[in-house]
Amino acid sequence: MKVLEREGKKVILLGNEAIVRGALEAGVSFASTFPGTPASEIGDTFSKIAKQLGIYFEYSTNEKVALEGGGGAALAGLKALVAFKHFGLNVASDSFMPLAYLGVKGLVVVVADDPSCWSSAQSEQDSRHYSFLAHVPMLEPSDPQECKDFTKLAFKISEKFEIPVLVRLTTRVSHARGIVKLGKMVERKKKGFFKRDKERFFNLRPNILRMHEKLLEKMERIRKFSEKTKINRVVNSNAKSKLGIITASASFNYVMEAMDDLKVKFPVLKLGLTNPLPEEKIKSFLKRFKRLLVVEELDPILEEKVKAMAKDVNPKLKVYGKDVLPKAGEFNEEIVISAITRITGIRLKIDHTSLEAYKRKYEKIKIASRFPIMCPGCPHRATFYAVKKAVKEMGIEPVYGGDIGCYMLGIFPPLEIEDFLISMGASEGVIHGINKATEQKTIAFIGDSTFFHAGIPALINMVFNRSNPLVIILDNRYTAMTGHQPHPGTGITGLKEETKQVAIEDIVRACGVEWVKVVDPFNVNEMVTTVKEFLAKDKVSVIVAKRECQLVATRRKRKAGLKIPKFEIDQSKCTKCGLCLKEFACPAIYEENGEYKINPEICTGCAVCFQICPAKAIRVKE
Amino acid sequence: MKKPKEFNIVAIGTGGQGILTLTFIMAEAALKQGYDVKTSELHGLAQRGGSVSCHIRFGKKIYSPIVRESEANLIIALEPLEALRACYYGSRENGTVIIFNTFPIVPLSVSILKESYPSLEKIENVLKEFASQVIPINATEIAKKELGKGVFANVFMLGYAFGLGLIPIEKKNLEEGIREVVKEKYLESNLRAFELGIEKAKS
Numbered sequence: 001m002k003v004l005e006r007e008g009k010k011v012i013l014l015g016n017e018a019i020v021r022g023a024l025e026a027g028v029s030f031a032s033t034f035p036g037t038p039a040s041e042i043g044d045t046f047s048k049i050a051k052q053l054g055i056y057f058e059y060s061t062n063e064k065v066a067l068e069g070g071g072g073a074a075l076a077g078l079k080a081l082v083a084f085k086h087f088g089l090n091v092a093s094d095s096f097m098p099l100a101y102l103g104v105k106g107l108v109v110v111v112a113d114d115p116s117c118w119s120s121a122q123s124e125q126d127s128r129h130y131s132f133l134a135h136v137p138m139l140e141p142s143d144p145q146e147c148k149d150f151t152k153l154a155f156k157i158s159e160k161f162e163i164p165v166l167v168r169l170t171t172r173v174s175h176a177r178g179i180v181k182l183g184k185m186v187e188r189k190k191k192g193f194f195k196r197d198k199e200r201f202f203n204l205r206p207n208i209l210r211m212h213e214k215l216l217e218k219m220e221r222i223r224k225f226s227e228k229t230k231i232n233r234v235v236n237s238n239a240k241s242k243l244g245i246i247t248a249s250a251s252f253n254y255v256m257e258a259m260d261d262l263k264v265k266f267p268v269l270k271l272g273l274t275n276p277l278p279e280e281k282i283k284s285f286l287k288r289f290k291r292l293l294v295v296e297e298l299d300p301i302l303e304e305k306v307k308a309m310a311k312d313v314n315p316k317l318k319v320y321g322k323d324v325l326p327k328a329g330e331f332n333e334e335i336v337i338s339a340i341t342r343i344t345g346i347r348l349k350i351d352h353t354s355l356e357a358y359k360r361k362y363e364k365i366k367i368a369s370r371f372p373i374m375c376p377g378c379p380h381r382a383t384f385y386a387v388k389k390a391v392k393e394m395g396i397e398p399v400y401g402g403d404i405g406c407y408m409l410g411i412f413p414p415l416e417i418e419d420f421l422i423s424m425g426a427s428e429g430v431i432h433g434i435n436k437a438t439e440q441k442t443i444a445f446i447g448d449s450t451f452f453h454a455g456i457p458a459l460i461n462m463v464f465n466r467s468n469p470l471v472i473i474l475d476n477r478y479t480a481m482t483g484h485q486p487h488p489g490t491g492i493t494g495l496k497e498e499t500k501q502v503a504i505e506d507i508v509r510a511c512g513v514e515w516v517k518v519v520d521p522f523n524v525n526e527m528v529t530t531v532k533e534f535l536a537k538d539k540v541s542v543i544v545a546k547r548e549c550q551l552v553a554t555r556r557k558r559k560a561g562l563k564i565p566k567f568e569i570d571q572s573k574c575t576k577c578g579l580c581l582k583e584f585a586c587p588a589i590y591e592e593n594g595e596y597k598i599n600p601e602i603c604t605g606c607a608v609c610f611q612i613c614p615a616k617a618i619r620v621k622e
Numbered sequence: 623m624k625k626p627k628e629f630n631i632v633a634i635g636t637g638g639q640g641i642l643t644l645t646f647i648m649a650e651a652a653l654k655q656g657y658d659v660k661t662s663e664l665h666g667l668a669q670r671g672g673s674v675s676c677h678i679r680f681g682k683k684i685y686s687p688i689v690r691e692s693e694a695n696l697i698i699a700l701e702p703l704e705a706l707r708a709c710y711y712g713s714r715e716n717g718t719v720i721i722f723n724t725f726p727i728v729p730l731s732v733s734i735l736k737e738s739y740p741s742l743e744k745i746e747n748v749l750k751e752f753a754s755q756v757i758p759i760n761a762t763e764i765a766k767k768e769l770g771k772g773v774f775a776n777v778f779m780l781g782y783a784f785g786l787g788l789i790p791i792e793k794k795n796l797e798e799g800i801r802e803v804v805k806e807k808y809l810e811s812n813l814r815a816f817e818l819g820i821e822k823a824k825s
Contacts, residue, residue, distance in 0.1 A: 012649050012659065118664050143660070143685075176687035177649055177661040253685040261690070333690045350715050355692045358752060362710040365748055368703060368737035370636065370729040372672035414734050582734050587671060591733055 016041035022151025030073035036085030063088035077192030115330035126298035231272025377550035377604030386527035401427035405447035425454025515541035573617035628681030635700030640776035651799030652680035662687035725762035781819020
């Protein structure tokens, strides 16, 4: 493992792996997470190394629970790191704010934003706001080396000032690889001790107000640290220019590349600690210029603060930001170049207009889309197909609530079976509202991991408040989309130790649901019949569509040397109706010269196409 | 070997073709060659049968992990349609070379939505507008025939590009990269794929 290499060695690490190394160099003893791209590799790296290093690591049921676990460990005196994607901080935010009041030390929270939503369905939120909302310091690395160094520093700040610290990443920081010079890993505490402290932990009136004041005081003290720290630094300090640039995070990289390509040098204030901001440092930087460009992705947070500071020290300064840069979508070098060109008139040396013509030409080319699809043999596809068949036979058109996981790919053609995607667990919560508000039939699709994460309260709400949707829990035994991490139903922990398998159907029954059935999605007829039966109920009903993720199952079969049956289409029987390809759409099935065929290299032998073929033309390949 | 100030590669293909492996190999090799290096990759949704593209940049000092449009020195595409998707990272002005595997993987959008898959000839003609040199090679067919499996097309193409003198990294460092990244079990086949690529380039 590169992340465990010796001190002084230069290795290539992913930004997320460098976060883990930084935590190891700080002496972390406890780590927790709920998987979510682009943060997943932080937890997965811990899962690989924690046991051998004597670190406690867990995949928690959700991000709030993960943060609370880390908070508890920190209250007991251990250094703890908690990581999740941006939406995870929304879930955890309820505990994030009070943990700042409690003044826990040794707690670092890593949050990974996803500008451009490369792997996020919900929104393009800018999580930096949480740092200001919670009065928690925030560090923003730009590359893997800084990911390591800043994580280590975050622990230092947290210990010194007794406050949780936020490390904020974006996709292009989390998922960039680069050279990291490793530092020394230190001994870690194995066990801590929780010491009762009413002054610190008793957050009720009137103590809570004193705690609030104390928190604000701490932030002012950290501001002094922010003035001195080398991670808030000026690059090209001696460059003679009327234009200055302030930037942070991934944007810094694009600024440096843009200047290089434009063959210009502007002084750049690179901020690593973005809350509390080094106001004096920023003000003295502002004084030097006539024009200033703030380069930050998403919301104009730095820009607004810098504008306010400029009013004091340089009221004539023209501050550019979101007037020349987009508010939505991630940045790249081109975007920064065009902003600089708009402000200064400086252009690229090679003919930029011909490149723009290229881009226009490119945009005119029709390139068939290659949207992500469910894998061959995916049990979700079988479930979706059966549901569509059942409602077609019933002559109804239900409203379909979608949720977060692999099965959200059911939103794409030809299945197109999810009408909305909101947040973890919202399939149930929202479908309940639609069920109450309309006469329409309602179906919620929710994954196993998502059900454990946020599906239980919403299900109880349906029972309690008497709505009657059909909830289909797609139980493929893992948190599959983010890389098959275990969840409470899997039977394995993040430390790869055996644990109890929590049965979803038991929880559902305990919630008070009367109509519950576990169905194997590969049994198409049983699924169709059960969907029809349950859609007629006047109370909420639940189908647990239980079948292990085919990727894992196939991998295991191959390892064990088991033969995987392959299917083929008998061309003499095939009526060319195309149902297997056009409606079921397994990627193993394709059309060639007017004939439908099955690619034996990727067929997983699920036998669903064999069951649904109206002409009975599909058979096991000898 | 002359060291360029910076060198930009875009590697593109579809999920399962080994684009990430190719990226890791080149990154490790660039480190061994003494370059600064940055790569960028996209995970999650992109991996489920969608298109996968990675950027590899190395040189004296590299900040951004993303290749600027028009600035790729080399585009390695493991699938023709994906070559088309990435072509704007190249330009004639910057002397881009595009190497593409001519073996098509037809997406669902073509088979069920009736979007069209252009002919290889048409693809090549479009690519030529975005590069000063376009090199088609049926890597999957060659890998299947001579190495037993189409999946070695990725490292075969790396060898092919190197053999044509298109990668400013020494052979021993690329081989070291392969050793570092590829699992023991597949190491020998991959080294053979790399060597075969070089041979084909020279013949």
